[in-house]
Amino acid sequence: MLIREAAAGDWPRIWPFWHRIVAARETYAWDPDTSEEAARALWTGPGKRVYVAEDDTGAVVASAYVTANYGGPAARVANAGFMVDPDHGGRGIGRALAKHVLAAAKADGYRSMVFNAVVETNPAVGLWTSLGFTVLGTVPDAYEHARHGPVGLHIMYRAL
Amino acid sequence: MLIREAAAGDWPRIWPFWHRIVAARETYAWDPDTSEEAARALWTGPGKRVYVAEDDTGAVVASAYVTANYGGPAARVANAGFMVDPDHGGRGIGRALAKHVLAAAKADGYRSMVFNAVVETNPAVGLWTSLGFTVLGTVPDAYEHARHGPVGLHIMYRAL
Numbered sequence: 432m433l434i435r436e437a438a439a440g441d442w443p444r445i446w447p448f449w450h451r452i453v454a455a456r457e458t459y460a461w462d463p464d465t466s467e468e469a470a471r472a473l474w475t476g477p478g479k480r481v482y483v484a485e486d487d488t489g490a491v492v493a494s495a496y497v498t499a500n501y502g503g504p505a506a507r508v509a510n511a512g513f514m515v516d517p518d519h520g521g522r523g524i525g526r527a528l529a530k531h532v533l534a535a536a537k538a539d540g541y542r543s544m545v546f547n548a549v550v551e552t553n554p555a556v557g558l559w560t561s562l563g564f565t566v567l568g569t570v571p572d573a574y575e576h577a578r579h580g581p582v583g584l585h586i587m588y589r590a591l
Numbered sequence: 592m593l594i595r596e597a598a599a600g601d602w603p604r605i606w607p608f609w610h611r612i613v614a615a616r617e618t619y620a621w622d623p624d625t626s627e628e629a630a631r632a633l634w635t636g637p638g639k640r641v642y643v644a645e646d647d648t649g650a651v652v653a654s655a656y657v658t659a660n661y662g663g664p665a666a667r668v669a670n671a672g673f674m675v676d677p678d679h680g681g682r683g684i685g686r687a688l689a690k691h692v693l694a695a696a697k698a699d700g701y702r703s704m705v706f707n708a709v710v711e712t713n714p715a716v717g718l719w720t721s722l723g724f725t726v727l728g729t730v731p732d733a734y735e736h737a738r739h740g741p742v743g744l745h746i747m748y749r750a751l
Contacts, residue, residue, distance in 0.1 A: 460665040460666075465662075502621045503622040504616045504623070504734050505733050507735075508730060543730070543733065548661055567727070567729065568746055570668060570703070572702075572703075573668045573705075574664050586730075588731075
């Protein structure tokens, strides 16, 4: 697998699984009907550094972005988002991409990383915990999960 | 005191204290050098409902915005920001504006309100606590305070 920064031509290869994941209403707090144009702005807009993972066939199977979670006096706290194509899940791609992105964010000068809204039923919570993230707190019943109904949103944190 | 929704002509009356507060690097996680145009977008941009408080002379002495803190399946959690002109502090304006905005956010259908980044040394923490907000968690050393150095950012929450 190859993990690299995204190029302009990668977006059409991210969008199919981006849309599938957001439309499922299980992990992301974005509008399930987000248009491709709006999705591109959310994922790759100004101030975001975007990564992709390619499998051995050259297919883009995952993506991540990193950006500052706050501005000004708190700009050294990073935020990131991760998506693995559901057709390629369970193979360690998310973990490999996360390790790459955590190291890159540290190299970029960030001191810590915060996830603002991790759906508490998302299996990725276990991945983040295993990588050293802790749950700082949980916004109760904040997310209307497609299958589970109202569930909490974790704020997760890790020093870099 | 009159609390009302802001009109287009109010921004120039908000900007002087907006700039003073952000430039002080004590309470807001925005760039101290934010331009007036960028500040206007941050405070009054799409999706934000903006309020102002006028004193008996008609001067704008405080402002607040309310917006959705997340999208899609979590869009019923509100976020808000509050600023009181430092020249008019300590007179209960912030509390009156907060009560107004909390009621308005509930009337607009929000179920709860989250503040993502309350500087832990901000005296407003006491105001929020007295109004029923709780600290869900604290991002350690996330904010470089102009006088205190690195301090934490509270995530605060209240049901509506």
